[in-house]
Amino acid sequence: xxxxxxxxxxxxxxxxxxxxxxxxxxxxxxxxxxxxxxxxxxxxxxxxxxxxxxxxxxxxxxxxxxxxxxxxxxxxxxxxxxxxxxxxxxxxxxxxxxxxxxxxxxxxxx
Amino acid sequence: xxxxxxxxxxxxxxxxxxxxxxxxxxxxxxxxxxxxxxxxxxxxxxxxxxxxxxxxxxxxxxxxxxxxxxxxxxxxxxxxxxxxxxxxxxxxxxxxxxxxxxxxxxxxxxxxxx
Numbered sequence: 001x002x003x004x005x006x007x008x009x010x011x012x013x014x015x016x017x018x019x020x021x022x023x024x025x026x027x028x029x030x031x032x033x034x035x036x037x038x039x040x041x042x043x044x045x046x047x048x049x050x051x052x053x054x055x056x057x058x059x060x061x062x063x064x065x066x067x068x069x070x071x072x073x074x075x076x077x078x079x080x081x082x083x084x085x086x087x088x089x090x091x092x093x094x095x096x097x098x099x100x101x102x103x104x105x106x107x108x109x110x
Numbered sequence: 111x112x113x114x115x116x117x118x119x120x121x122x123x124x125x126x127x128x129x130x131x132x133x134x135x136x137x138x139x140x141x142x143x144x145x146x147x148x149x150x151x152x153x154x155x156x157x158x159x160x161x162x163x164x165x166x167x168x169x170x171x172x173x174x175x176x177x178x179x180x181x182x183x184x185x186x187x188x189x190x191x192x193x194x195x196x197x198x199x200x201x202x203x204x205x206x207x208x209x210x211x212x213x214x215x216x217x218x219x220x221x222x223x224x
Contacts, residue, residue, distance in 0.1 A: 043152055048151070090212070097149075097150070097196055097219065098216070099153075100214075100216065103212075103213065
């Protein structure tokens with residue numbers, strides 16, 4: 001079944017220690033999104049790729065970076081995680097208005 | 111395997127119609143069910159449901175959860191063209207005291223014609 005895969009599902013990192021979250025898709029969608037979701041809130045869009053074109057949201061901190069080496073993969077790099085970055089990170093893909101979400105990576109910062 | 115199934119996947123109605131969107135789920139350690147509206151980019155939050163049989167209402171939108179039959183419905187009355195969007199259902203499933211994971215359905219794409 002075509003899907004959006006996120007690894008790892010749970011990630012624990014130390015304050016200030018760089019961490020990378022991974023997303024892959026078998027849907028061959030041209031758009032990939034990264035969201036941050038904190039408890040009981042709607043997902044907050046960090047950035048998205050339209051093919052190779054990177055689109056950063058205005059309020060996304062510089063601490064968050066992303067890479068998309070090919071259509072199937074997209075990475076979220078957090079250069080120096082703070083305690084406030086602990087959240088669920090969701091990856092989604094789309095070809096049109098409908099977005100397909102992965103299961104998320106739960107990030108804990110100690 | 112945890113899953114969330116929404117139906118229908120697409121729906122076309124005319125302004126003024128009433129629609130019902132369905133979400134069924136199979137998860138272990140259910141915590142809550144959430145409805146979102148997604149128009150262009152990020153979804154916006156509509157409702158969070160944790161208890162069976164208690165209707166949540168916001169304007170023309172309402173939702174209810176049935177934890178025995180494992181489903182939820184989202185109703186929109188007197189639809190308007192601005193209601194056109196993808197409506198996402200997500201279930202939070204968790205273990206013990208930790209925060210849960212979200213499992214999203216594929217969404218229902220609603221188109222409201224003038």
